[in-house]
Amino acid sequence: MARYLLTRAWQSALTLLLSTIVVFVGVRALPGDPALALAGEDRSPEALEAIRRHYGLDQPLPVQFAQYVERMVQGDFGVSIRTGTPVSSMLTTALPVTVELSVLAILIAAALGVGAGVLAAVRRGRPAEWLANGLALIGLSVPHFWLGLLAILYLSVATGLFPASGFVPILEDPVDNLHHIVLPAVILGTGLAAIIMRQTRSAMLDSLSSDYVRTAKAKGLRPRAVITRHALRNSLIVVVTVVGLQLGGLISGAVVTEQIFGLPGFGKMTIDAVFQRDYPVIQAVVLLTAAAYIVINFFVDLLYSVIDPRIRVTGDPA
Amino acid sequence: MTVLTVPMAETGTASITRRTRVLRRLRRNPLAVASFVVLALAGVIALLSPWLAPYSVDQTDFARTFAPPGTAGHLLGTDDLGRDVLSRIMLGARASLQVGLLAVATSLVIGVPLGLAAGYFRAWDAVISRFTDLLLAFPFLIMAVGLAAIRGASLGNAAVAIGIAQIPGVIRVVRSDTLRLKSLDFVAAAVVDGASDLWVLARHILPNATSVILVQATVAIPAAILGEAVLSFLGLGIQPPAPSLGTMLATAQQFAARAPWAAVLPGVVIMGLALAFNVFGDALRDALDPKGDRR
Numbered sequence: 081m082a083r084y085l086l087t088r089a090w091q092s093a094l095t096l097l098l099s100t101i102v103v104f105v106g107v108r109a110l111p112g113d114p115a116l117a118l119a120g121e122d123r124s125p126e127a128l129e130a131i132r133r134h135y136g137l138d139q140p141l142p143v144q145f146a147q148y149v150e151r152m153v154q155g156d157f158g159v160s161i162r163t164g165t166p167v168s169s170m171l172t173t174a175l176p177v178t179v180e181l182s183v184l185a186i187l188i189a190a191a192l193g194v195g196a197g198v199l200a201a202v203r204r205g206r207p208a209e210w211l212a213n214g215l216a217l218i219g220l221s222v223p224h225f226w227l228g229l230l231a232i233l234y235l236s237v238a239t240g241l242f243p244a245s246g247f248v249p250i251l252e253d254p255v256d257n258l259h260h261i262v263l264p265a266v267i268l269g270t271g272l273a274a275i276i277m278r279q280t281r282s283a284m285l286d287s288l289s290s291d292y293v294r295t296a297k298a299k300g301l302r303p304r305a306v307i308t309r310h311a312l313r314n315s316l317i318v319v320v321t322v323v324g325l326q327l328g329g330l331i332s333g334a335v336v337t338e339q340i341f342g343l344p345g346f347g348k349m350t351i352d353a354v355f356q357r358d359y360p361v362i363q364a365v366v367l368l369t370a371a372a373y374i375v376i377n378f379f380v381d382l383l384y385s386v387i388d389p390r391i392r393v394t395g396d397p398a
Numbered sequence: 399m400t401v402l403t404v405p406m407a408e409t410g411t412a413s414i415t416r417r418t419r420v421l422r423r424l425r426r427n428p429l430a431v432a433s434f435v436v437l438a439l440a441g442v443i444a445l446l447s448p449w450l451a452p453y454s455v456d457q458t459d460f461a462r463t464f465a466p467p468g469t470a471g472h473l474l475g476t477d478d479l480g481r482d483v484l485s486r487i488m489l490g491a492r493a494s495l496q497v498g499l500l501a502v503a504t505s506l507v508i509g510v511p512l513g514l515a516a517g518y519f520r521a522w523d524a525v526i527s528r529f530t531d532l533l534l535a536f537p538f539l540i541m542a543v544g545l546a547a548i549r550g551a552s553l554g555n556a557a558v559a560i561g562i563a564q565i566p567g568v569i570r571v572v573r574s575d576t577l578r579l580k581s582l583d584f585v586a587a588a589v590v591d592g593a594s595d596l597w598v599l600a601r602h603i604l605p606n607a608t609s610v611i612l613v614q615a616t617v618a619i620p621a622a623i624l625g626e627a628v629l630s631f632l633g634l635g636i637q638p639p640a641p642s643l644g645t646m647l648a649t650a651q652q653f654a655a656r657a658p659w660a661a662v663l664p665g666v667v668i669m670g671l672a673l674a675f676n677v678f679g680d681a682l683r684d685a686l687d688p689k690g691d692r693r
Contacts, residue, residue, distance in 0.1 A: 095531040102532065109548050217680070221620060221672035223627045226647055226665035233654050233661060328537030328563070335539050336628050340651075351632055354543050362547050370535035377534075 084385060092378040099370040104148055107363050152367065158360035160353075167364045170349060177247060177345035180257075181265055182334050188269035189276055190319045194312075196273070197280025201288060202307060212277065219274025224333060228267045228340040235263065245342030264341040268333050272326055279318045287311045317387055324380035327373055420609075423685035430681030436674040444492035451485035455641045464657045474663060477646070478653050483663065490643040491667055493636055494623045497557045501622035502615050504561025505568050510611060512565070513572025514599050518580060526573075530566045538563030538625055539634075546634045553642075556635035560625040564618050571614045575607045609686045616679035620672035627668050643668050 115131045116123065132138050136147040151157075157167035200212035236242045242263045250257040287293055288311055296306045323330075335347030342348070346365070353361035424430045443450060452473075459480030467475040467483075474483040516526040536544070542559035549555055579585060580603065588598050629635030630644025638645055643664040650661035 091528070091531065094528060095535060098528065098532045099535045102536075106544055106548060217673060217676055218669070221624075221676050222669045223624050223644075223647075223665060223672075225628055225631055226661075226668065229647060229651055229654075229661050230665070233658055237654070328534060332537045332539035332628070336632065339632060350540075350543055351634075354546055354634065357547070359547065362543060366536070366540055366544050369537065369540045373535045373537070374531075 085382070088378060088381050092374050096371060096374050099374070100149060100152070100367065101145070103363060103367045103370070104145055106366070107359070110359055157364035157367075160361050161358045162356045167360050170361065171346075171364065171368070174344060174346045174349045176249075177343055178334050178338065178347060180250065181261055181268065181337065181343065181345060182330055184261060184265035185268035185272065185330070185334075186323055188266055189272035192269065192273040193276025193322075194280050194319065197277040197318075198284055198307065198312060200277070200281045201284030201311075204285070212281070216274040216277045216281075219270050219277075222270075224267055224271050225336045225340055227270065228264065228337060231263055231267060232340070247343050247345075261343070264337045264343060268330070268337045271333060272322065272330060275326060276319055276322050279322055283318050284311055317384070320380060320383055320387065324377050327376055327380075331369055331373070420682075420685045424681060427681050427685070429677050430685070433674045433677040433681065436670065437678060440491060440495070440671060440674070443488060444495045447488040447492045451482075451488045453482035453485045455481065455486050455489050456639055457481060464653070464660075466657075467659055467663075475657075475659065477660060478649060478657075483646075483660070486641040486646060487643065487664060487667055489641040490646060490664065491671065493553065493640070493642050494626055494668065494671060497553060497560065497626035497635075498619040498622040500554075500557035501561040501564060501625070502618045504558060505564035505618060506611065506615065508562075509565040509568025510572055510604075513569040514576050514603060514607075516569060517573040517576025518595065518599055518603065523573075526569065530569050533562065533566050536563070539628070542629050542634050551629075551634045551637060553636045553640070556626055556629045557622075559629070560622045563625075564622065567618065568611070568614055571610050572607055575610045576603055579603045579606050613679060613683050613686065616675060616682055620675035620679075623668065623672050623675070 115128045115135070115137055135151075136144050139147070155168045157171070159166055160170060163170075196212040196216065200209040203209050231242075232245075243260050247260050248256040293306060293310050296310045297303075301309075334345070335350055337343070338345040338347035339351055349361065350365045352358070353365065424434075459476065461480065462469070462472070462476055463478055463480045465472050465476040465480075467473065469475055472482050472484070474487065477483055477486070512526050512529070515522045517523075538560050541563055542556060545555045545559050585598060585602050588602055593601075626635055626642070627644035627647070630642040631648045633645075633648070635644060636642035646664040647661060650657065650664070654661055
């Protein structure tokens, strides 16, 4: 167990270092003088000189890289070219929105996906299975931003059941907050639900035909108990696996969903930054996404080894 | 020489009977046939769309903007600039398929050799795994954001961003299939026979790995089509006035109050294309599954 943890920690650290190098090189591949990009409004020669010195742009590349890492660790991502606010303070207002949206979407996806997956496996060959399978295929194929668009058109604008856009912080008014975020979360969750459903269904089919389920049935357990206590156990691993693997898709999806519903999160900040050529913001977004992905997947792997003891022994998540 | 051709001939005949069996299974699956017909039709329309489209995609008609579907001369109506929606959908679908194929080709060209190397050479496995981890850390949208910042937004850059994001998936399936094939007798026989690593990989492992690569490509194309739609919708993909289903939806969102129908059609086409690929991919996976009728 300790060895597995150590290996995974070392691998994650290495990947984190490599992705930092990629972003560092990418920033230098940007068109134009980086000092000019970082300067914002004040582009006098003195200001540019001060920026070159502050960001060490007059130093050799390895020194620059070391200073770069040091600044990032301290949370200094520079200043937005457009607004003049530090990127770090933009992040502290934007991130909670995205985290709330993503967590809610995962919860919805897990509930829908596991439910439909179990139903499809238990009702094998019946209309319920075809319906669940068909919905999952559509969930995989539908552009979710389009679903969001239709939801705004036909649910928000037409009926007024949900607000079409905007956001209320959870601390200000929890009920209104939920009212604003539930529709985007459902839309974001459906794609993930389709993947969880398909994985849950095939895991359930495998375990339903396994010896231990037959034993449980032979013992005279009620079918419900066999399904929930014996067969369903594995679906917890399925959800964790899918969330770990689909984290990238979830982040991409959150960016689009926020854009459609006008949620002032990480995604909206990213897209605005691209169109305004706000390089310090883009850089922070790319680097933080990579770091978040690596760190979360490290914890997903840890969670794995807690849920499934076999992994601790072989050290290889299947 | 004869020693070498015997096992090869055997694998050759085996693959021919296997191919007929797979094709027979596909023909007997109505969903597979239906999705194949849809895809073939979409392919023909996409190829011929510059000639089939009733209007030029740039032809504006400011006297007839937002014509609803069914208007005489404009079967699916017109958009905010009076351009023919049917023509733009046809060429937009063509662009979607182009990006889908280009992205998947990119991921295969880079992913297949890396997957083969990772599965075959133990020493390379760790290095390639770290490369995979690195790629995974940049979701396709973030990759597209970075590329758009460095090189500008375009159809090509969108396809490259999606393709790069799909490399890890290709590496994973090719690597695991290589590991499986490597342990089989005919590969061991070739090695004993003095075949070089490159020969074994090219003549024995790659041909036998084609079925998993095919399935991977069939599920990657719809993902790439959806990715293109997202990027173009956000303005990070195909640039107006070039027609794209994603940008059509972005425009529709702006004018949703005046022309709600415009928000429906391009989405239906994207979903139809992706659904056809996904259904066909599922059917292909079932048909290739040696365990038979396990759905």
